[in-house]
Amino acid sequence: MLYARSRQVPASLAAVVISAVALWALALNGGEGPGDPRLPVLFLATGAMVTSIGLGGQDLALDRTAAIRWAPRRAAHVLLAGAVVAATLLTVRAMGEDMTTTAFVVRDGAGLTGLAALGTVLLGGRYAWTVPFAWLSYSIFAPPPTSVPMEVASWLLLPSGTAAGTWTALVLMAVGTAAYAVAGPRR
Numbered sequence: 001m002l003y004a005r006s007r008q009v010p011a012s013l014a015a016v017v018i019s020a021v022a023l024w025a026l027a028l029n030g031g032e033g034p035g036d037p038r039l040p041v042l043f044l045a046t047g048a049m050v051t052s053i054g055l056g057g058q059d060l061a062l063d064r065t066a067a068i069r070w071a072p073r074r075a076a077h078v079l080l081a082g083a084v085v086a087a088t089l090l091t092v093r094a095m096g097e098d099m100t101t102t103a104f105v106v107r108d109g110a111g112l113t114g115l116a117a118l119g120t121v122l123l124g125g126r127y128a129w130t131v132p133f134a135w136l137s138y139s140i141f142a143p144p145p146t147s148v149p150m151e152v153a154s155w156l157l158l159p160s161g162t163a164a165g166t167w168t169a170l171v172l173m174a175v176g177t178a179a180y181a182v183a184g185p186r187r
Contacts (some may be wrong), residue, residue, distance in 0.1 A: 007054035007077070013084070015050040019043055020088045027092070027099055038140065040089060040100045041156050043171070044108050045136040047085030049129035052116035056125015056185035075181040082113030082173075103160035111155065111169030112136075114176030121179045124186040 024041045055077065086109035093099060112132045119131030139156040151164035158165035 009054055012050045012054050012081075016047050016088055017072060019046045019050075019091055020092050023089070024092050024095065027171045037100055037104065037157050040105065041108055041136065041139070043092075044085060044105070044112050045132050045156075047088065047109075048082070048112035048116040048132045051081035051085060051113070052120060052128035052132070053125055053129055055117060055120040055180065059067060070184060071181040074184060075177050078113060078117045078177045078180055081116075082109050085109055085113070101160050106158055107166055107169045110154055110173040114169070114171075114173035116163075117176035117180035118172070121176075121183050 020043070023039060026039060055074075086105050089109070090102060091107050093102075093105070112131075112135075114131045115135055116128055119128035123130060136156060139154045142150075142154045145151040145154050145158070148164055150170050151158060151162065155162075155165035155168040
């Protein structure tokens, strides 16, 4: 319980639930239809951003000198955060608002969680949210992709069956989780 409080899990969970209620309310108003991925991606990015704050501990020196091995715990923390955010969106979807496919939610949730973990390693827990936010901003305002590098850059809004989007999300999740598990948050 102390670990969860020190990582701001209750506040992050509350923010995810409030975002889910807002998403549900927006989806009830119609939105752009079930084929538009922007609303689910916005929720997944918000979830990754609010959970990224808890990836940095209160005392980094204590984290680095503890007698327990932090790498498995850090990896579990990242994976659990991503699973909670994705499960929350899937719950909203199960309540009758079919906004996107399960494969899309899993892919984008994993990639954004990996970006948040990578942001924690590069920028620290306080500014880790900026990396998923920057990629989301680019994806929303970028022109439609016409080549594979552009598909990689705008993977967030690609359909779930797109190979470039799936591989980009998998690489981001693997690299972000591994970097965070090994290096921990930036001081």
